[in-house]
Amino acid sequence: MGIDANLKATGVADVIVILEPDAAIPAAALGSEVPAAIAQHFKASPYSQDAALLETLQARTFVRRLDSEDLAVSEAYGLARQAPVGSRYYPNLGVALGSVDRPALAALRREPAVQKVVMAPQLRLIRPVATAATAAMPGYTWGLRALGIDGLHDQGLTGRGVRIGHLDTGIDASHPALADVLHDYAEFDLLGNRAVGASPRDSAEHGTHTAGTLAAQPIDGIRFGVAPGARLVSAMVIEHGNVLARILGGMNWMVGQNVRVLSMSLGLVGVEDTFLAISQILRARGVLPVFAVGNDGPGRSRYPGNYAEALSVGAADSNSQVPDFSSSQLFKRAQDAIVPDLVGPGVDVVSCVPGGGYKQMSGTSMATPHIAGLAALLMEAKPDASIDAIEAAIFGSCALPPDMLASRANRGFPNAAKALSLL
Amino acid sequence: MATRRTGNKPDNTASAHAGLIDAVVFLRPLAGAAAPSPELTDATATAVLSQAVTATGLQPEATTVFSHLHAFSVRAPQTFLDALEASEEVAQVQSNDLGSTPLI
Numbered sequence: 001m002g003i004d005a006n007l008k009a010t011g012v013a014d015v016i017v018i019l020e021p022d023a024a025i026p027a028a029a030l031g032s033e034v035p036a037a038i039a040q041h042f043k044a045s046p047y048s049q050d051a052a053l054l055e056t057l058q059a060r061t062f063v064r065r066l067d068s069e070d071l072a073v074s075e076a077y078g079l080a081r082q083a084p085v086g087s088r089y090y091p092n093l094g095v096a097l098g099s100v101d102r103p104a105l106a107a108l109r110r111e112p113a114v115q116k117v118v119m120a121p122q123l124r125l126i127r128p129v130a131t132a133a134t135a136a137m138p139g140y141t142w143g144l145r146a147l148g149i150d151g152l153h154d155q156g157l158t159g160r161g162v163r164i165g166h167l168d169t170g171i172d173a174s175h176p177a178l179a180d181v182l183h184d185y186a187e188f189d190l191l192g193n194r195a196v197g198a199s200p201r202d203s204a205e206h207g208t209h210t211a212g213t214l215a216a217q218p219i220d221g222i223r224f225g226v227a228p229g230a231r232l233v234s235a236m237v238i239e240h241g242n243v244l245a246r247i248l249g250g251m252n253w254m255v256g257q258n259v260r261v262l263s264m265s266l267g268l269v270g271v272e273d274t275f276l277a278i279s280q281i282l283r284a285r286g287v288l289p290v291f292a293v294g295n296d297g298p299g300r301s302r303y304p305g306n307y308a309e310a311l312s313v314g315a316a317d318s319n320s321q322v323p324d325f326s327s328s329q330l331f332k333r334a335q336d337a338i339v340p341d342l343v344g345p346g347v348d349v350v351s352c353v354p355g356g357g358y359k360q361m362s363g364t365s366m367a368t369p370h371i372a373g374l375a376a377l378l379m380e381a382k383p384d385a386s387i388d389a390i391e392a393a394i395f396g397s398c399a400l401p402p403d404m405l406a407s408r409a410n411r412g413f414p415n416a417a418k419a420l421s422l423l
Numbered sequence: 424m425a426t427r428r429t430g431n432k433p434d435n436t437a438s439a440h441a442g443l444i445d446a447v448v449f450l451r452p453l454a455g456a457a458a459p460s461p462e463l464t465d466a467t468a469t470a471v472l473s474q475a476v477t478a479t480g481l482q483p484e485a486t487t488v489f490s491h492l493h494a495f496s497v498r499a500p501q502t503f504l505d506a507l508e509a510s511e512e513v514a515q516v517q518s519n520d521l522g523s524t525p526l527i
Contacts, residue, residue: 169526190445190519191445191485191486191487191496191497191498191519192447192487192489192496193487204526206526238524238525238526242445242519242520242521243519243521243524243525244447244517244518244519244520244521245445245447245487245496245519247525248447248489248492248494248496249487249489249496251489251491251492252489252490252491252492255491255492256491265526265527266525266526266527267525267527268521268525273515274515274517274521277449277452277493277494277514277515278449278492278494280452281452281458281459281491281492281493284457284458285458285491292527294527295527302525302527363527364527365526365527
């Protein structure tokens with residue numbers, strides 16, 4: 001996303017300021033202090049407001065995408081990997097990093113010492129999700145209990161008759177917990193054509209884990225599937241890099257399979273409108289898009305989860321805290337200015353993995369199928385309810401625990417019984 | 424106005440090395456909240472592709488229409504994609520390569 005698009009969406013943009021080679025920088029500026037002529041234009045960045053969060057983020061590994069041919073910018077990108085800060089100066093490179101609003105951007109570009117201003121890298125956390133092999137324990141997982149899913153199961157609601165779309169890395173349908181949950185499975189070529197004869201499989205663990213949270217059957221009293229009576233329409237869509245046509249191929253196929261909710265734990269950093277019209281069409285066709293907001297921390301989010309048209313899901317832990325990896329962002333728009341819309345269980349989530357085992361994983365990817373599964377339970381209970389009504393009931397059931405900030409969790413954590421009562 | 428996003432960035436396909444680009448074409452939405460019918464999408468995609476063939480004298484190597492989503496994918500030379508983008512019926516032409524894995 002470019003500077004203009006970022007300013008339009010959020011009001012601020014992280015930029016790299018490249019100074020003129022012969023710019024006269026006072027000796028006092030040598031070091032990491034941003035020259036005053038530049039610093040006066042920088043605004044507070046979300047990253048600079050929480051020292052503890054900064055330390056946590058800095059301890060992690062980031063990857064970057066190099067879009068620039070400029071060596072100095074490239075080297076700054078490398079430095080930025082180590083320090084996602086509000087502002088910083090690299091005198092040996094002649095560049096500074098900082099956040100600007102639109103007036104500040106214009107002022108910076110007028111500064112004689114400034115050669116050009118370019119968009120700063122959009123940092124991507126590499127798999128911030130923690131994973132750990134685990135022995136699944138009998139009973140409901142903490143996430144299902146916290147949402148009150150056990151109460152809806154007690155009323156006989158399991159998602160029966162509801163098809164859930166599941167776009168991910170695939171699914172190991174031979175896992176005992178997933179033996180009967182698959183309605184159909186598909187893979188797609190690079191232009192979005194359905195591959196002939198594809199058998200269910202998972203190219204990683206991600207898809208099987210999210211599928212388990214959506215609809216796993218109880219086995220030996222182990223219960224981590226939110227909607228075990230629902231059936232999954234599952235597609236592998238994200239291998240080999242060129243994914244847009246395959247994701248659309250999967251969505252298109254799922255609409256034809258009459259899914260009522262689409263759970264998608266995928267997204268890209270920024271606010272491109274690539275999936276905007278598609279998200280609007282999904283809603284118009286009666287499909288509720290439930291998308292993960294991302295694992296990039298505060299001040300960042302991923303599309304399509306950050307569209308107002310999506311039900312976007314962040315993560316919470318068992319202590320009603322929003323983990324620092326869970327994305328959140330404030331947008332300049334009248335509708336749904338804060339993303340995510342709500343948070344769901346996304347830390348130490350137990351579900352199934354290929355090969356018959358179980359793992360704990362953490363991430364907004366894990367929170368998303370909890371909410372999509374809840375939507376399926378409500379759709380079974382009220383089959384004539386529109387997706388807008390289902391979404392409104394889930395939103396209306398949310399509450400913010402005392403220590404949970406609205407800026408991080410928006411409406412807060414849903415309650416299944418209350419959501420049902422609102423329909 | 425259409426947003427041009429196709430570029431010449433090569434895809435990891437054999438066709439990319441032959442000068443062909445994989446892209447997705449988003450057709451212009453209907454006014455209001457209604458979703459276009461699959462039949463309308465099929466007809467519009469066919470018409471838009473036909474116009475581009477006439478304008479360029481080129482044929483796309485392959486296309487896939489997403490009837491439920493008012494969009495289609497195409498593998499074709501840049502010139503052909505430029506002609507598609509110029510169509511009044513086209514809202515956006517987007518590279519099939521989103522730049523990184525979307526796995527969260």
